[in-house]
Amino acid sequence: MPAMNILQELKQRFQATLTQLVDDPSAELEMIRPAQDARFGDYQANCAMPLGKKLGKPPRDVAQQIVEQLDLNDLCDNPEIAGPGFINLRLLDDWIQTQLQHSVSDERLGVTPTASPRTYIIDFSSPNVAKPMHVGHIRSTVIGDSLCRIFRFLGHQVISDNHLGDWGTQFGMIIYGYRNFALSEAYEQEPVQELGRVYRVVRGIMDHYDALDRQPVVAQRIAQLQTEVEQAERQAEEETEKAAKKKATKACKKLRGQLNEAVAEQKSLSQKIEKAADNPEFAERLAAHKTIRDDVLAETAKLHSGDPENLQLWKEFLPKCRDEIERVYNRLQVSFDEELGESFYHDRLKAVVDDLQAKGLATESEGATCVFLDGFEAPMIVRKKDGAFLYATTDLATLQYRVERWSPDAILYVVDFRQSDHFDKLFAAARRWGIENVELRHVEFGTVLGEDGKPFKTRAGDTVGLESLLDAAVERAAQVVNDNDDAKPQGAELSTAQRQEIADVVGHAAIKYADLSQNRASDYVYSEDKMVALRGNTATYLQxxxxxxxxxxARGGIDIESLRQGNGTISIAHEKERALALQLLRFSEALTEVEVDYRPNHLTNYLYELATLFSGFFEACPVIKADTPELRDSRALLCDLVARTLKIGLSLLGIQVVEKM
RNA sequence: GCGCCCAUAGCUCAGCUGGAUAGAGCAACGGACUUCUAAUCCGUAGGUCGGAGGUUCGAAUCCUCCUGGGCGUACCA
Known part of the structure; x- marks a missing residue:
């Protein structure tokens, strides 16, 4: 008998019965689900209530009718009808045992590959190669990678594609920086570090001039806001009607808030500018590079128009930049099938715009080439008035290329939700352009916020580099590993090298899990403590x-391989064994939940619950000292299934396990 | 102004397409290591699911309005 997804099996059994009551029972079948509370059994069918309504019969009568026609004898106890018409189902221990026994010898732990495989392109990570990666890059990278792994495991074809930012203004900055600030010796010895340094130098100067420009704007805004605040205060004062007064007071408060923000910005700008005055070297650079912003744009434009020198530099820098981010991916154990960055699509952009124009989709407006879309206030601009293309253009070209090359069933973009407007437009434009029969989906996630609750900004100056965060997590893990090993009852058992290796795995896992276990739609307040936490619902607990x-x-001298080969039989007696066994059988349900809406946190929830149930079992059900050899074998096999489910489950999150901790 | 999103325990968050008495972790308090790893477990306490209406046999979940917050909004990505 093949192993199966319990829910699917139950739905199949219900289908025959429900078809006699309604033409299309799919909605009713969806109302079969795991019981919310153990008192109601293992699963429950909630379809009798709406059916009662539909058929004009009392729901309990409908439930009774369903139950009488159901053939579940080999699977469940007699179903119970409760409350208004819930059908409560309790699986037979025998059936659970049989199912689990099958998992014992199944590498996939009873998860059958999907009957309808699809081809997915998953677009994620996509950093700018010229900038160091920071915490803001974690979410896309980790969520995207996990989705790839899960969908592959489910039997889908997956193409992961890293749409690198390798063609933008950053390269103009690096080229400019290289020409003006690079030290040849440093560049020869450590090119990546040196390029990073000159990038920061250029960035610093540009920021300074931006700040100088911004200062009067902010000053003017402050002046204006002050007047507005005074006006609003007067109005609030004079207003006699209660509701209007309240409204005026509120408007007043809002304006004050804006004023405070502006004042804060002014302060931070002046600090930035004063800092330059204190630093003679920097002041000298500022003076020498007054037109840096235009010059950087010019370098970028030259690159894009095929200037041989800039192109040559780009070709020289790009592999070095890619090596740098590759190092981070190695640490995170993330890899891609494709890394077709923006530059790959450069020579296709003109054709895209031409085609859009030829088809009458793109029109000129205020000098720019635009696609106007129903339901959107602003058009999607595909060519600027200066002739340059934009990321919308690149994304359209990319979409077209992907559809032509892979004919995917779905393309997922794992990107910050702030870009949802862009993707809404992109997808709408793609449809009008004739791209059909492919699911286009923005798998959006919340913003990484700073400690102040405001979006984490790269250019704020005090960016937290991704690598330093990883280092911190490993360091903290090392502390815990050391303490724990030292405290073992039988004495420490790990070598220094082993401890280090464990800390490495545990630390990196902590970071990934912290992100994956959160519903991706929520914003994410960046907190190092939270991200490197090793207690509670964390990867560490599962490991x-x-x-x-x-x-x-190891301690019991249990030959688990031999037990797996058929020398052991699982039997369920203890309540904790049963709960654990049932959870083990639900692995595929958890994966299906991830699949439905691209939410890896359903898998982390499942694994956490599994580990929690295992802990309960561990306390209550001794393995090595079990009463009989049969019981010992049965429990050992349960443990083995737990371990294998954790290992595979974690691997689908991009997380490793270690044999000893 | 318009559009999108969010509001659940002191804190951080789960809660799948509407199901029965809303759950974890952290923090607090009280217990459990001569017994397979105490990175653990058990227990106590903690809630007007932002507010008000509505739909429904049933609403944290769906609809409307209100309050508070975030984000986006014509040539950055």
Whole structure:
């Protein structure tokens, strides 16, 4: 008998019965679900209530009718009808045992590959190669990578594509910086560091001039806001009607808030500018590069128009920049099938715009070439008035290329939700352009916020580099590993090298899990403490559970391989065993939940619950000292299934396990 | 102004397409290591699911309005 998804099996059993009551029972089938509360059994069917309404019968009668016609004898106890018409189902221990027994010898733990495989292109990570990666890049990278792994495991074809920013203004900055600030010796020895340094130098000067420009604007805004605040205050004062007064007071408060913000910005601008005055070297640079912003744009434009020298520099820098981000990907164990960056599409952009124009989709407006779309206030601009293309253009070209090359069923963009407007337009434009029969989906996620609750800004100056965060997590993990090993009852058992390796795995896992376990739609307040936490619902807890199982096998001298080969039988007796067994059988349900709406946190929730149930089992059900050899074998096999489910489950999140902790 | 999103325990968050008495972790308090790893477990306490209406047999979940916050909004990505 093949292993199966319990929910699917139940739905199949219900289908025959429900078809007799309604033409299309799919909605009713969806109302079969895991029980919310153990008192109601394992699963519940909630379809009798709406059916009662539809058929004009009392729901409990409908439930009774369904139950009488159901053939579940090999699967469940007699269904119970409760409350207004809930049908409560409790699986037979025998059936659970049989199912689990199958998982024992199944590499996929009873998860059958999908019957309808699709081709997915998953676009994620996509950093600017010239800038160091920071915490803001984690979400896309980690969520996208996990989705790739999960969809592959489910039997879909997945093409992961890193749409690198490798053709933008950053390269104009690096080229400019290289020409003006690079030290040849440093560049020869450590090119990436040196390019990073000159990038920051250029950035610093540009920021300074931006700040200088911004200062009068802010000053003017402050003046204006002050007047407005005074006006609003007067109005609030004079207003006699209650509701209007309240409204005026509120408007007043809002304006004050804006004023405070502007004042704060002014302060930060002056600080930035004063800092330059204190630094003679920087002041000298400022004086020598007064037109830096235009010059950088000019370098970028030259690159884009095929200037041989700039192109040559770009070709020289690009691999070095890519090596740099590759190092981070290696640490994160993330890889891509394709890394077709913006530059790959450069020579296709003109054709895209020409085609849009030829088809009457793009028109000139205020000098720019625009696609106007129903339901959108602003058009999608595909060519600026200076002739340059934009990311909308690149995204259209990319979409076209992907559809032509792979004929995917779906393209997922794992990108910050702030770009949702862009993707709405992109997808709308693509449809009008004739791209059909492909699911286009912005898998959006919340913004990474700073400690102040405001969006984490790269250019704020005090960016937290991604690598330093990883280092911090590993360091904290090392501390815990050391303490724990030292405190073991039988004495420490790990070498320094082992400890280091464990800390490495645990630390990186902590970062990834912190992100994956959160609903991706929520904003994410960046907190190092939270991200490197090693207690509660964390990867560490799951890894610990895995290591505990291995420890049982090691200490008990249990030959788990031989048990798997058929020398052991699972039998469910204890309540904790049953709860654990049932959870083990639900692995595929958890993966299906991820699949439905691209939410890896459903998998982390499942694994956390599994580990929690295992801990309960661990406390209550001794393995090595079980009463009988049969019980010992049965429990060992349960432990093994827990460990294997954790290992595979974590691997689908891009997280490793260790044998000892 | 217009559009999108969010509001759940002191804090950080789960809660799948509407289901029965809303759940975790952290923090607090009280217990459990001569017994397979205490990175653990058990227990206590903590809630007007922002507010008001509505739809429904049933609403944290769907609809409307209100309040508070975030983001986006014509040539950055």
């Amino acid at each position: 610990y559970s895995y290591a505990r199982v291995q420890s049982i096998f």
